[in-house]
Amino acid sequence: THSGTSLGGGDDLGAYFGLGTATGVDRLEVRWPSGLVQVLEAVAVDQRLTVVESGLLAELRPLTWPIEIGSAGGSFAYRLGVTNLTEASVEVDVWLHIEGPKGVSITRGPIRRQLGAGSSLGLTGSQNVPGGAPSGAYTMTLKVGTFPIAEQTASFSFSKRRGTGRAEGGGCRPGLGRKL
Numbered sequence: 065t066h067s068g069t070s071l072g073g074g075d076d077l078g079a080y081f082g083l084g085t086a087t088g089v090d091r092l093e094v095r096w097p098s099g100l101v102q103v104l105e106a107v108a109v110d111q112r113l114t115v116v117e118s119g120l121l122a123e124l125r126p127l128t129w130p131i132e133i134g135s136a137g138g139s140f141a142y143r144l145g146v147t148n149l150t151e152a153s154v155e156v157d158v159w160l161h162i163e164g165p166k167g168v169s170i171t172r173g174p175i176r177r178q179l180g181a182g183s184s185l186g187l188t189g190s191q192n193v194p195g196g197a198p199s200g201a202y203t204m205t206l207k208v209g210t211f212p213i214a215e216q217t218a219s220f221s222f223s224k225r226r227g228t229g230r231a232e233g234g235g236c237r238p239g240l241g242r243k244l
Contacts, residue, residue, distance in 0.1 A: 083109055100149070103217045119150035122216035124206035127188070131222035137195035140222065144206050145186045148179035157211040158185070164224075165200030174211040199226030 083089065089107040096102065096117045107113065123145040131140045148154050159173030177185055191204065203221050207214035 078112075102215070105214070105217070118215045119148060119154065120156065120208050120216045121145075121147040121149055122206050122208045122218040123147075124204065124218040124220060126220055126222070131220075133193045133197075133222065133224040135195065135199065135225050135227050137193055137197065137224075139190050139192045141188060141190045142204070142220075143186065143188050144218075145184060146177075146179065146206075146208050146216075147184040148182060151181045153178060153180050155179075156208050156215075159207050159211060161205045161207055162191070162202060163205075164198060164202035166198040168198060168202070193222075193224055197224055199224050 086109060088109060090105065092104040092107050094102040094104070094115050098117065100117060100121060102115065102118050104113075104115065123143075125143055127141040127143060133140070144158075144160075146156065146158060148156075155176060155178050157174035157176050159171060159175070162168065162170040162172075179185060193202075201221060201223050203219050205217050205219035207217050209215035
């Protein structure tokens with residue numbers, strides 16, 4: 065969106081969307097010219113929303129790919145990063161959220177951290193997936209902001225097989241690994 069192209073040809077930088085009969089927006093992704101991608105979740109309809117480019121960058125990636133956990137359970141390692149892109153110190157909450165089949169919803173954290181101007185936080189952690197967890201697709205999401213509102217998110221998916229099988233990945237501790 066750029067000046068003069070919004071509804072009515074005015075000078076605001078508004079973007080207007082028709083959603084038909086939808087009662088909400090699960091995920092709204094804003095890609096800024098800087099390369100930063102901001103994700104807003106569970107956005108209500110019939111509102112004017114002001115989105116300002118965040119000064120935070122969230123990164124989350126598995127150390128091995130793809131992740132497929134056996135039916136007996138297992139674990140995997142991941143790396144998370146949070147970077148303060150501003151010229152001022154900021155205090156942020158950092159948390160992980162895992163969603164999966166049959167209503168699985170687990171939140172780890174939040175943990176509050178102070179990030180100096182231009183500084184980063186990087187951690188390696190591991191996640192245990194018990195044998196009793198339902199089989200299917202899961203999403204692990206790093207959220208950064210003021211809990212429970214995330215200014216930035218990053219995520220990846222993994223799966224757990226059904227049936228009998230052996231645990232994979234062993235030797236990792238559950239949770240965030242090192243304390244944030």
